[in-house]
Amino acid sequence: MAMIEPKEAQRLILANANLLSRVQVDLIESLGLTLAEEIISNEDIPPFDNSAMDGYAVKSSDVASASKENPVKLRVQSGLAAGQAAQDGIESASAIRIMTGAPIPNGADAVIKQEDTDLGASEVLIFSSAKAGENIRRAGEDIATGEKVLGAGHPLRAAEIGILASLGRSKVKVFARPKVAILCTGDEIVPIDEPLKAGKIRNSNAYSLSAQVVAAGADLRGFSTVKDDLEATKAAISEGLSRADVLIITGGVSVGEYDFVKEAMESLGAQAIFWKVAQRPGMPLAFWLMGEKLVFGLPGNPVSTMVCFEEYVRPALLKMMGRESLFRPKVKAILEEDFKKRLNRHFFVRVIVKEEDGRYLARPTGPQGSGILKSMTLANGLATIPADVNLVKAGQEVIVHLTELPEDH
């Protein structure tokens, strides 16, 4: 199969990443998911005119002449706390003591904040006039009855969850989280809590990938491991697919004698979409369809695995969850040191990005080998350097994907 460009790989993946079903979930479970229904309010928020301040509800005409030097004295008729219903209308030359959030009594058209009074209990001196409507939050000023509050496709963050709660929506329709299984291949990998024998390494990919899957908001269905053996790999792939919409395989997609994943996928009848992307890290990235299900073959090197997840798998998962914005924010940053690379490969360079005087600066994290996972712990961005460039000089601009920030929307 021909090697393809990163953009083409991304396009092919997204073209095959389809929306999952709509499900109804408890409001608090919807964080990070995408709304799958239109929300029209059938009530006003706030539901009634209420005070924006602790103070005194008045008729503005009664206090028109009030000032510090010439205060107006009003009789304090009664008091209203938040949560109470307004009992009686306001009489003339009177004030009603009122707390923030309490309903505005009939006839009152302003609230004098208590700092502009002497805080009197039976009579109060008012030191300031007020315009009609001052310090009053109107019914429906946030959301009016009949208003479209959120559309399908809107990402559910804390604010959206708050607004749905204010509308009394304890359940909400969202696009389901894709179920994701992880399969790690390799005779050398052992569970992380077992003693290491000669030639073995711990299965770190299972953990970094699991964390990435959870952070993307997908439904992690655990990980399994398999030896470098064709039949065992076939069985493990089938088993992984039986419990997931998306299977992520690590290792075994290269050209080594023990790389069985491609052969296993072929003999299971998968449709190969591509293998090999002109990039570093992650050149042997592979992608298949198995019916409706997506299968990613990520190269086993720990950095390759993580970068391929970030650049290719994550956008696909977000798309399946109904998101419209699939990519991290991209910024132009000035590279702080020379970076040399080979031609004909796009590079994803782990960089530390910072903002200084309104511009971004990016510094490579150090050695960029695809086994150097420390480079990922230091980085907050991936600088993309095109295939046809072999040297970026310090001071030149590069495009950086800000991998710590949510995709913009």
Ligand code: AMP
């Ligand atoms: P492979 O893609 O199978 O050729 O593996 C490439 C490199 O990644 C080898 O050095 C492996 O030891 C390493 N590797 C593969 N799988 C894992 C894993 N699950 N955790 C950590 N390193 C791995």
Ligand code: MG
């Ligand atoms: Mg291997």
